[in-house]
Amino acid sequence: xxxxxxxxxxxGTAAHLGESRTLTAAVQAAAADGQxxxxxxxxxxxxxxxxxxxxxxxxxxxxxxxxxxxxxQVPVRVITPREGQARxxxxxxxxGGFYLDxxxxxxxxxAVLADALGMAVVSVDYRLAPEHPWPAAPDDCETAASWLLxxxxxxxxxxxxxxxxxxxxxxxxxxxxxxxxxKGQVQPFAGAVLQFGAYDLSGRSPSGRxxxxxxxxxxxxxxxxxxxxxxxxxxxxxxRGLPPTLLIVGTLDILLEDNLxxxxxxxxxxxxxxxxxxxxxxHGFTSSPTAMAAAALNGVQSWLASRLDGx
Numbered sequence: 391x392x393x394x395x396x397x398x399x400x401x402g403t404a405a406h407l408g409e410s411r412t413l414t415a416a417v418q419a420a421a422a423d424g425q426x427x428x429x430x431x432x433x434x435x436x437x438x439x440x441x442x443x444x445x446x447x448x449x450x451x452x453x454x455x456x457x458x459x460x461x462x463q464v465p466v467r468v469i470t471p472r473e474g475q476a477r478x479x480x481x482x483x484x485x486g487g488f489y490l491d492x493x494x495x496x497x498x499x500x501a502v503l504a505d506a507l508g509m510a511v512v513s514v515d516y517r518l519a520p521e522h523p524w525p526a527a528p529d530d531c532e533t534a535a536s537w538l539l540x541x542x543x544x545x546x547x548x549x550x551x552x553x554x555x556x557x558x559x560x561x562x563x564x565x566x567x568x569x570x571x572x573k574g575q576v577q578p579f580a581g582a583v584l585q586f587g588a589y590d591l592s593g594r595s596p597s598g599r600x601x602x603x604x605x606x607x608x609x610x611x612x613x614x615x616x617x618x619x620x621x622x623x624x625x626x627x628x629x630r631g632l633p634p635t636l637l638i639v640g641t642l643d644i645l646l647e648d649n650l651x652x653x654x655x656x657x658x659x660x661x662x663x664x665x666x667x668x669x670x671x672x673h674g675f676t677s678s679p680t681a682m683a684a685a686a687l688n689g690v691q692s693w694l695a696s697r698l699d700g701x
Contacts, residue, residue: 561588589648
């Protein structure tokens with residue numbers, strides 16, 4: 391399949407970003423609105439980083455539930471549309487370098503998505519590193535996805551599913567799809583939205599070497615002998631048979647090359663891929679109140695709507 395490519399400008403600027411800022415620092419700064427960042431190598435510094443997360447008002451419609459599947463359970467946060475029955479259920483996987491953030495901090499974004507598209511949004515509160523390293527997070531995300539596969543129609547009135555994630559959440563969305571594909575359970579997912587994901591934690595590919603050795607990789611997968619395991623680094627997986635995928639990244643993101651590589655591998659495996667690269671946009675840019683972020687998020691809504699209308 392041909393990759394749909396839009397907004398690609400100045401791809402070399404990602405290398406400049408890699409010289410001036412690490413991905414770990416970018417993740418922390420985005421989560422804490424640019425506040426000075428502590429030393430993550432100490433328990434006190436990690437706790438301080440988590441305490442610096444900017445508060446966001448919860449949506450009064452959000453309901454906390456426990457999703458059960460396959461003998462496991464995980465907390466999820468559910469927001470349903472204000473009007474009408476849900477047309478689909480969307481599994482949201484938050485970012486934060488595998489060590490920060492929560493489902494609740496995505497309420498405002500998920501409420502907008504729920505109302506704009508008439509979807510139930512289910513955000514998973516997966517366990518965080520370094521207290522819970524791999525495979526805790528992908529296990530939790532798979533549990534949430536399996537729960538939706540089993541119960542979406544009974545709970546939300548629709549069997550149609552979507553999935554999306556940002557940064558570490560995009561990695562986890564891909565590993566979730568690969569796990570489900572291997573079990574023959576991926577078909578109900580009509581689309582995946584992946585924003586500025588980290589897909590090679592091994593540091594062996596040209597794109598992965600740009601952020602190899604960062605603290606979050608050690609915290610999440612430092613104990614893994616071979617980090618080319620697709621459950622850690624989905625760039626190395628057999629990517630055949632996956633749903634249509636929208637990838638979003640900015641030209642100022644250290645992960646630009648990683649996202650270009652993932653788009654190319656998805657396309658080479660025969661999947662439908664839409665890659666959108668936004669100029670002068672850093673890691674996590676869709677969380678900022680900018681015109682570029684608004685354009686990207688409007689594009690996400692339009693793309694998801696086209697997937698829903700096409701079924």
